[in-house]
Amino acid sequence: xxxxxxxxxxRNLILATSAAGGVAxxxxxxxxxxxxxxxxxxxxxxxxxxxxxxxxxxxxKMVVKWRGKPVWILRRTPEMLASLxxxxxxxxxPASEKSEQPxxxxxxxxxxxxxxxxxxxxxxxxxxxxxxxxKPGAGEGMSADWQGGFLCPCHxxxxxxxxxxxxxxxxxxxxxxxxxTYLSDTSILIxxxxxxx
Numbered sequence: 001x002x003x004x005x006x007x008x009x010x011r012n013l014i015l016a017t018s019a020a021g022g023v024a025x026x027x028x029x030x031x032x033x034x035x036x037x038x039x040x041x042x043x044x045x046x047x048x049x050x051x052x053x054x055x056x057x058x059x060x061k062m063v064v065k066w067r068g069k070p071v072w073i074l075r076r077t078p079e080m081l082a083s084l085x086x087x088x089x090x091x092x093x094p095a096s097e098k099s100e101q102p103x104x105x106x107x108x109x110x111x112x113x114x115x116x117x118x119x120x121x122x123x124x125x126x127x128x129x130x131x132x133x134x135k136p137g138a139g140e141g142m143s144a145d146w147q148g149g150f151l152c153p154c155h156x157x158x159x160x161x162x163x164x165x166x167x168x169x170x171x172x173x174x175x176x177x178x179x180x181t182y183l184s185d186t187s188i189l190i191x192x193x194x195x196x197x
Contacts, residue, residue, distance in 0.1 A: 047191065049066050092173075119177055125152065125154075
């Protein structure tokens with residue numbers, strides 16, 4: 001056998017072995033890389049979640065889960081935002097100064113963008129989930145001067161459309177504003193507030 005024929009066979013064998021090794025390596029790498037994504041358990045434990053708010057119409061609310069908690073995202077209308085000033089004297093902590101809240105929650109709207117309320121939907125009294133009483137007036141089973149908000153059915157705590165608790169209610173503080181940031185005009189990252197909007 002000539003040296004040229006042996007080198008040709010050796011080269012073909014090396015190429016075939018390399019190709020088979022490459023395929024095996026890719027087959028092993030794909031599940032490994034996929035395992036680096038946060039699991040459902042990790043998401044529940046606190047991994048940030050992205051909420052798509054692109055189809056949320058004014059006056060509508062959506063719910064996403066973060067750390068096993070319901071996070072409400074309410075797209076407020078101009079009328080809803082105007083109601084916040086009307087009840088400012090009636091709420092216990094109008095500027096969210098009595099509890100640990102992100103700096104961007106220390107305003108009347110308690111929001112980065114006034115139009116969107118992003119709040120954990122758990123009462124700060126005993127952890128119940130308040131009901132929507134978003135429409136103003138007696139139509140929601142509230143008093144005629146009700147401006148809209150949320151009612152905890154367990155012990156009667158009332159919150160306005162910024163999640164601020166009214167005075168003389170069992171809930172000691174306003175609803176929690178989770179850390180969040182806007183990734184775009186149509187998506188919010190809940191669980192982190194360090195990224196640029």
